[in-house]
Amino acid sequence: MSNISKSLYCNYVQCKKMIWLNKYKKEEYVETKNDSVMENGNEVGDLARSYFGNYSLVKYNEVLINMIMETKKYLKQKKSIICEASFKFDNLFSSIDILKIDDNGVSIYEVKSSTEVKDIYKDDASFQAYILRKLGFNVKSVNIMHLNSNYVLKGKLDLSNLFVIEDITDLSIIKEKEIEENVKEINEILDSEIEIDEDIDLHCFKPYDCPFFKYCSRHIKENNVFEVRGMTINKKIELYKKGIISFDELLKEDINEKYLEQIDFRLNNKKPKINKEKIKEFLDTLKDPIYFLDFETYQDAIPKYEGQSVYGKVPFQYSLHYYDKDNNLKHKEFLSKEDIDPRRSLAEQLVKDIPNNVCVLAYNMSFEKSVIKNLAELYEDLSEDLLKIYNNIKDLMVPFKSRDYYVKEMDGSYSIKYVLPALFKDDPSLDYHNLELVHNGSEAMDTFKKLGSYSEEERKKIRKSLLKYCELDTYAMVKIYEKLKEIE
Ligand code: SF4
Incomplete structure (x- = not known):
């Protein structure tokens, strides 16, 4: 009989076929989670362990019995907090993120890096409680511990405000019968070599994108x-x-x-659709000189810097193109040193680089505006200049979002990553694929966050790639703007 872990149980809750495919057609699995989501999960899980003070940690071991034995040892030693406490009942296995032990029972805390409680988390924690109850523990409470979306770092990190705890004890009792029946069915599914018949439905995307969608949608x-x-x-x-x-x-x-x-x-195979009048109307809203601006940011699940919120964006880089008085295209840029708070030096440089009251063009301006607004709130002395930039931002995305300029290669998208190659099909200087190391925003974010872990030589190379990537973002905007001007 196969072991049923809490993640296997949750996969079953999402879709029965998923656990069958995972056992019998693993080669069809296509990863859907990205690295930064997993890293955030690990970071939050590690931090949550100290929520109740000192704790004993059961170290991960591929041989589950070793984890179970270590848990037993801690229980015998009357430890009051055990993290990754591991238990087995029949073929059901679970490690509990945080187990709090009192004289007359235990409390379960399932830690999540999200800012809300999803139904699947309740199934997850209820499954853990089911195992403990079957083993004879008095489960006093079952809880989901997740990040508080309203938390903003002020001074020292305050775990009691960073996390929110939702008690789902009553629900975990109601779910016992359902779990019992589900476990029976899981065993039947895993024991049978006959593929489960399950059609595509919402469960392929919710609560998570299923890694077998390509396989199940092959028809x-x-x-x-x-x-x-x-x-x-x-x-x-x-x-x-x-x-x-x-x-x-x-x-x-x-x-x-x-x-x-x-x-x-x-x-x-329709010909391009270009609404000249509307494009002219848009261009008339812009005034020379125009500054083309693009930020790169990263996010921290747990705020690191003063004034940063949970999953708050930290800008670490920007690129700026503009025409000088003689109509020559010029470029300025900023890339922070690694492992420091980049916000102040970025904001100082930005207000120096962008003259007062010039027109600033961004692509999807809500992002650039939110970054500038946050900086203006943080640095009172720079706020006036930053807000001037904020108020003068215009969005180059407008004609594409409204479909006043549409070609079939945009394929329903107005993202610059579609618009650019659609407008400049064979221009290698505008092709992100030709860049080295960094080709998109999430690569820029991941690369910058890890920059400190590379050697001096590697760092130089990566920094060069980051600069090239961000420069292409604003250069692309210049070329798109020029293309629009040609239509006038
Ligand atoms: S793709 Fe959909 S039907 Fe196929 S296993 Fe996943 S959730 Fe089930």
């Missing part, structure tokens, strides 16, 4: 409802279930005209 031909950009997953599933799947079928449906346009352009 769906190209140009299908799942390729329509911007449509909600609920709507896609609704149409899929009605058998409205192909682009041809979707064209007959009463759906948003932007979806129809994406489909029509792709299927019928």
Whole structure:
């Protein structure tokens, strides 16, 4: 009989077929979680351990019995907090993030790096409580411990405010019968070599993107409802279930005209759509000199710097293109040193680099605006200059979002990563694939966060790549702006 871990149990709750595929068709697994999500989870889990003070930690061991024996040792020693406390009942196994032990019972704390409680967390913690109750423990409380989205670092990190604890004890008791039945079915599924028959549904995306979607959707031909950009997953599933799947079928449906346009352009190889009047109207809102600005930021689940919130963005780099008086294109940039708070020096440099009251162009300006607003709130002495930049930002995305400029290669997207190659098909100087090491924002974020761990020589190379990447972001904006001007 296979062991049933808490993660296997949660996979089953999401979809029965997932646990079967995981056992019998593992080669079809396609990773859907990114590294930074996992790193955040580990960081939060490690920090939460000290929430109740000193603790004993059961070290991870591939041989589960070793973890169970270590837990037993700590219980015998009457330790009051055991992290990764591990238990087995029949073939059910679980490590508990934090187990608090009192004279008359135990309390379970399942730690999550998110800022809200999802239903699947309740299944997870209830499964752990089920094992302990079966083993004869008096489970006094079952809790989900997660990050407080309103927490802002002021002085020393305050764990009692950083975390929020939600008590789900009553629910964990109600769920006992359901768990018993689920465990029975899990054993049957895992014991059978016959593939489970389960169709695509919302459960392929919620609560998590399923790593077997490519396999389970292999019967769906190209140009299908799942390729329509911007449509909600609920709507896609609704149409899929009605058998409205192909682009041809979707064209007959009463759906948003932007979806129809994406489909029509792709299927019928339509010529570019350019609304000259609207583009002129947009360009008339901009005034020379124009400064093209783009930030790179990273996020910390646990705030590190004063005034930083949970998952607060930390800007560490920017690129700035502009034309001088003689209409020559110039470039300025900022990239912080690693392992320091980059915000103050970035803000100081930014207000020096951008003259007062010039027009600042960003692509998807809500991001740049939120970064500048946060800096203005943090540094009172720079706030006036920063707010001037904030108030003068315009968004280059506007004509593409409104589809006043649309070509089929944009494929329903107005992201610069689609718009740029669609407008400049064969220009290697505007191709992010030709960059070294850093090709997109999440690579920039991950690379910068780890910069301190590299050798001096590696750091130089990475910093050069980060600068090149961010420079291309604003250079791309300049080229897109020039393209719009040609239309006038
Ligand atoms: S892709 Fe969907 S149907 Fe297939 S295993 Fe995953 S959740 Fe189940």
